[in-house]
Amino acid sequence: MxxxxxxxxxxxxxxxxxxxxxxxxxxxxxxxxxxxxxxxxxxxxxxxxxxxxxxxxxxxxxxxxxxxxxxxxxxxxxxxxxxxxxxxxxxxxxxxxxxxxxxxxxxxxxxxxxxxxxxxxxxxxxxxxxxxxxxxxxxxxxxxxxxxxxxLEKKLIRTPLEPSITYSDDPLRMMRAIRFATQLDFTIELKSLQAITENKERIKIVSKERIIDELHKIILSKKPSIGFKLLHQTSLLHIILPELTALQGIEEIEGQRHKDNFWHTLEVVDNISENTDNLWLRWAALLHDIGKAPTKRFHKKNGWTFHAHEFVGSKMVYKLFKRLRMPLNDKMKFVQKMVLMSSRPIILSEDHVTDSAVRRLVFDAGEYVEDLMTLCEADITTKNPRKQRKYKNNFQIVRRKIVEVEERDHVRNFQPPVTGEEIMKVFNLKPSKEIGILKEAIKEAILDGEIPNEYEAAYQFMLEKGKKMNLKTN
Missing domain, CATH: 3.30.460.10 (Beta Polymerase, domain 2)
Structure with missing residues (x-):
């Protein structure tokens, strides 16, 4: 130039x-x-x-x-x-x-x-x-x-001085090397990569906040798996996010194997990154399967199972956020919710999609139902074209059903048509468990499709239910 x-x-x-x-x-x-x-x-x-x-x-x-x-x-x-x-x-x-x-x-x-x-x-x-x-x-x-x-022309990350000294002096530079390699799609010089591996334990003197700042930038890059593969290769990931590396590996018993959930996770993160820039939704994709390592079991009859891994994973999210000094506010709760519900649309797409099941999905996901669907679609990593088409088509059916049900039943961010105050007034009740029972019964009836999400229908249902509970009206 x-x-x-x-x-x-x-x-x-x-x-x-x-x-x-x-x-x-x-x-x-x-x-x-x-x-x-x-x-x-x-x-x-x-x-x-x-x-x-x-x-x-x-x-x-x-x-x-x-x-x-x-x-x-x-x-x-x-x-x-x-x-x-x-x-x-x-x-x-x-x-x-x-x-x-x-x-x-x-x-x-x-x-x-x-x-x-x-x-x-x-x-x-x-x-x-x-x-x-x-x-x-x-x-x-x-x-x-x-x-x-x-x-720059060679697309190479290299340190000005001896890499081992550069990384030992300021270990955050190890994270920065991997972050730049991810953002720019550059290669880290081999000598430099080896020095990162040799100095990996030095990352422990770096504040959690600085580490997370670099991790955020890796997660928000066009293809986050580049960074996570390098973090894994240098063993930094084992120190920073052991919950992720615990997912690596395939076991085989009696000819039955399970997929490698670590590499699957990286594919999911790349998939979701094509469709959203939402940092916390990308975190949800990264952590959606962390409950599979502690829940993995082999049964002669059913093969490999990961029973309740979503529930376990959502509990692990809190501990992980706390350890890494990440926000324990609505952002963390959003990630927990996505992890907890990550299999719900998948189960729906495999079964016959009933209105009742979709209503419950929309009710539980609330304003985040779109994010949940985006996560579940990213979770399709099969290399079989026929299966991939089938899953994607099924998710389209679920999406259409969500729109239909939502337009008709308005259960997103659900507010009960009959309030607790009104129940107290009708049955001359003071605050008591009966009010909670009636409110829950109305909600369940709406979600099951017994009654529409409308005031008059809910009011009549309340009167009938109250009568069965031997409650007297004014």
Missing amino acids: TQELHKEAIQNPIFKLIGETSQELGTDSYVIGGFVRDYLLKRGTPKDIDIVTIGSGIELAKKVASKLKGKPQVSIFKNFGTAMIKHQELELEFVGARKESYHHDSRKPVVEDGSLEDDQNRRDFTINAIALALNQLNYGQLLDPFNGLGD
Whole structure:
């Protein structure tokens, strides 16, 4: 690439301003990292821009902000020697060039001022160490000491320095290597991959929050299985998500085998990723079978069974989220619900689809019935074209039935047609178990199709049921 073409990357006036301000302060500045990488890969223009200066990043940020329209606030992170400016749609992070050294028990470095070369040495990967100069003398010049440009062309993830030192110093880089390989569809250099395996135990000093942040990015990528295969290959997955690796393997007893539920799970995650960007639905796909490892049994008569694996799996979701410091709120409850109900539409699609069964499915899934169907369709991993067609057709029948039943019976986000207060008034009751019994009986009658989901029918049913319970009306 010519220097002129690199100038095209930094044509936004903000870069000229940073360069001029830097010169006023008597320092040199460069744009480095993801902005340069993604420009060279033609992945669009990132909104996060890292600026490294041979001096104080905080001082440069303050001076730049004072010249910008509206004088944006500067967020200063003294401990890290960094400063951030939000300007228009951009997030500009300023840092002074530095060199780092690490203690074995921490991924927090001891930092000293350094040169641009020192700063490029401390970068995680060669493709993230490419810099573009913002200085008057060499504006737009590409500085690429580790041939990151060549690695971009080869689609290779490689560390600037010895990989074992890079990963041992900051073990989060192991997750980042796998995440970049997944997002960019790159290969991790063999030496680097071996170093990740050798340093896998070091991941234990990294906070759960940072690990999960990388896992989220892997799960949200176009083909998450790339990342999970690498996590498995390097044994990081055994440490982070043992519930998943416990699914691996095929056992055979008396000629009867079960499928490998680990590799099946990765196929399901890839399938669902073609149809949704919902992070938590993708998590549900990843965890939908985790209950199969603890519930696996062999019976001479029935062969391999995984009795109640959905129920067990939904309980495991809570423990897993808690261990990994993930949110224990509605997001976790959504994943639990999807795991718990993951087989319901499958059973429906295999049997004759009755209105009653569909009503119960819609009632139990509520607003998430669409998500549940998306998960179940992703669960079709058979390689037999005839079976695949059959399953997909059956799911279409279930989907049509859901629309019909919902239009007619309105059981999604069900509210009982007759309220508890009305029951108390009709039968002159104080709060008691009888009210609960009547409400439940009305709900069951609607779900079974005995009565329509309408006030008058529910009211008459309540009177008859109350009479059978020897309740007297006013």
